[in-house]
Amino acid sequence: MDFTFTPEQDTLREQAREFLSANPEPSWTQLAELGWTGVSVAEEEGGAGLTFVEEAVLFEELGRALYRGPYFSTIALTLPALADDLRAEVASGATSWTLALGPLVAGLDSADRIAIVGGDGIFELEGGEREILTTNDESRPLGVVRGGDPGRRLADASVVVEIETRSQAALALEACGVARRALEHAIEYASTREQFGKKIGVYQAVSHPLADAYTRLELSRSLALWAAWCVATGDPQTRLAAAAAKSSAAESAVAVCETSIQVLGGIGFTWEHELHRLYKRALGIASFGASGTRLRAEIAASLLNGSTSQLPGLSQVPVSATQGG
């Protein structure tokens, strides 16, 4: 058992953080030049032949930086539906994609191509009119597509399950990046701001909610990394892991942002400070795709209706509610 990142993965994270800090709105071509668009694309197709674990590192950092381009819509939502030649185009930076899974489509303002689910397949949309909507979270534009016709067939509709789990894991990872940044703001503020003659981080009414925020974040991050590993390896627990991760991390990110806004007081409530943008991304992640309530209903169904042998963890535990003293 090894639940650490490799030195190469750590380096990737450092480079990503540095790059995104210097280039807050990178182009798709820039991401392709860095090799980010082809992380899990095979080497024969011009990619790096790596896994979702490396993509997980990038999703966390992109979330932290509130990146607004089509990385999520291409890599999380569409890549599993693309054949080798189209994956090669993604790796080279020639095309970006989005997939219309629900009525509200992510990345519609920037994605080159649109995929749709229809009948038993996933198709490229030909024609169609895009309308970009005003969103609470300006860092993740949403839109609707009207009209158009299914063009070439990309994949079987059965890929949708993989796309759902992959995107849930990606959203959970983004949420962890968002929450980390928000918590850093709050720690910095509580360590410098003075009231009543003391740094406010001294007061337990301030420090204990921050300890809780850290705790929620780390718990969710463990789930998000578990889900990432499951996606990368095709583990049989992937669905449960991704549902647990998205449900937990979205909620934690919202809570961590709320605690941070409170700790920063009036400053945290201003338009000028970054916190409200982090908060809106957290809210956006929570509302995108399946809600926490729906994901937990799915988990409850598998726990309470399914066979106990499918449950992760201590899978062979004899489940006896009945035992005496």
Added chain:
Amino acid sequence: MDLRDTPEEAAFRAELRAWLEENIPEGLRAHRGGAARFDGPEMRAWSRALHDAGYAGLTWPEEYGGGGAPYTHQAIFLEEMARAEAPPHIGVIGLGMAGPTIMAHGTEEQKARHLAPILSADEIWCQGFSEPGAGSDLAGVRTSARRENGHFVIDGQKVWSSFAHLADWCILLTRSDPDSARHAGLTYLIVDMHAPGVEVRPLTQITGEAEFNEIFFTGVRVPAENLLGEVGGGWQVAMTTLLHERGTLGFALQAALEVQVRKLIALARDRGADQLQRDEIAREWIEAQAVRFTNYRSLSALMKTGMPGPEGSISKLVWSEANQRVTKLALELLGPDAALADGNAPYGGYWQHQQLRSRGNTIEAGTSEVLRSIIAERVLGLPKSR
């Protein structure tokens, strides 16, 4: 990153699982808890069996009779013990606290004298840290150790001491310099619980059982060679003990939580659960997985760098509050039957007992308030409150 057992870990797990299946005495399996289970001779026999099979002190160095195994084996051991609902080795305090402290600070004579009997369960240990006037604020310890003719003479009172009624030895934190204040002037001693002047009185707790005790020391003479560390250096030694208390606890707690959640699921299948309760059950299952993988992260960091990851500090805090919620949710699933107890209650009163016992979880081994302050100051680096 690979969350699966290595082939070597898988082999260890398989062997251990088979051994447990074969060797846990039926009467000791899946006990609902409480102190009484430790009192009988069968617990000593079980502990010795664990020792004879090589499962006591897995990570202890081989020169002290341990297994010299990596921490991952200890984690697997605790997971499998919980999975099998096996009772623990009776030497909980000796294995988890006294032993590691003696290894870190003890003389060669102390190591040779004390470590082996801890593993074999021939000698039981208890901890004498908390006092009526020094709980979370441990530096307020007042039990005195006066030097007299090559001895320390102990007078004072300790409290909340588990196993004291069975113990042969006590790790005792005393004030050796009566004029000292706070962290200075503390001295850490190894005390024979059978010495004249030691009196143990059980404390009956919220469940009606007596898991822990008060210990009264009246003119108890402790030979100078039982000093652990330096005179006046007791605080540093005590910190080693607490580090081990919280450090080794994580995996045992996580595995216990997973078993508890699985019992909750079994209860819900048995008695039914409405939509809101199903949501709560899913939440608790998610929380248990989160604790598990957080421990894995911390353990992996420990294996790679020699230092546990900072995320490990949240295990006990999260477990204690989760166990309180899970047991209360179980009572809700029981409906009006939750009012019954013991033999009249469903499942022998397991959940009623567990729920009451869980209130101690946020108090024992570091209150949640102390743990939050530790996270705030040592992990987040916020300014110190004291």
